Amino acid sequence: MLNKTKGIVIQYMKYRESSLLVTIYTAEFGISSYVENGVRSAKAKHKIALFQPLTLLDLEVYHKPGKGLHRISEAKCYYPYRKIPFDIASSSIALFLTEVLSKVLREEEANPVLFSFLEESFQILDQGQGHLENFHLQFLWRLSEFLGFHAGQVGEFLEQLREAGVPGMGDLDAKTVQALFNADYGDGVGVNRVQRAAILRALIYYYGLHMESFGELRSLQVLQEVLS
Incomplete structure (x- = not known):
């Protein structure tokens, strides 16, 4: 049966001589894998650029x-990125979050709230307004709620990581981290480079515990x- 859905490309790999295997997080079916035949040939119906990670597709x-x-019968990009492909900071954040998503998106069923969160987040990253150096930290914190292991209280979260011996947790104040996680994407929050690195270690460790x-x-x- 032919179905319409929005999708976010997660990754692709070469398949046989001119085809691709494309992993897409879809609004209607969750994570799904598609064979796209002949995409690497001169007469391809869909160009390979459509299947770059995080491309938003109809x-x-x-x-x-x-x-x-x-x-795939038809594929069209409905939101061409203007900044992510050309800005090194935005593209590095996008690459990192794409790798995270490739590891944690597993459900083969619709989750429209999660899809909307991902779609809106990447459009905000692309628009590049305000302070986005903390974008990936806020994204990972919010994503954990959809994945079912949100830490709840930041103080308890940090204390667990201190007890586990995760480096840098002594540099973090719960109020500062809470302010960061509560802020909107792009809002200026007083987090320095050392604190940012420690928060990222904490989140990665926490994901590793639960995934x-x-x-x-x-x-x-x-x-x-x-x-x-």
Whole structure:
């Protein structure tokens, strides 16, 4: 059956000579995998640029429940990014968050509230207004609520991490971290570089505790170098 849905590209990999396997988080079906044949040929119906990570797509797909791979009939970008591809800070944040999403999005069912959160967040990142150096920290904190392991009180969250021996937790004040997490994207919050790095370590450690096979984040070093 042909279905219409919005989607956010998470990742793709080459498949056979000219095709791709594309992982997309969809509004209607959750995380789904699609075969896109011939995309790397000169006569491709859909160009490979459509399947770059975080691209926001309007899709018509052949989706059969219980099937591992599905097919795309039509794909169009409904929000072309203007800043993320060209601004090194925005692109580094986007790359890092894409890797996180590739590890934590697992449900193959609709979650319209989560989809809206992701869609709106990446549009805000692309618009690039205000102070976005803390964007990834606020994003990870809010995303954890959708994933079912939100820490609740920041003071308790930090205390757990101190007891676990996570480095840098002594540099963090609960009120400062709470103010950061409560602020809107782009709001100026008094968090310095050392504190920002410690908060990121805390969040990554916390994700690792609750997500099986979360593992290392290859894009982390690039992010830290760009935002340092």
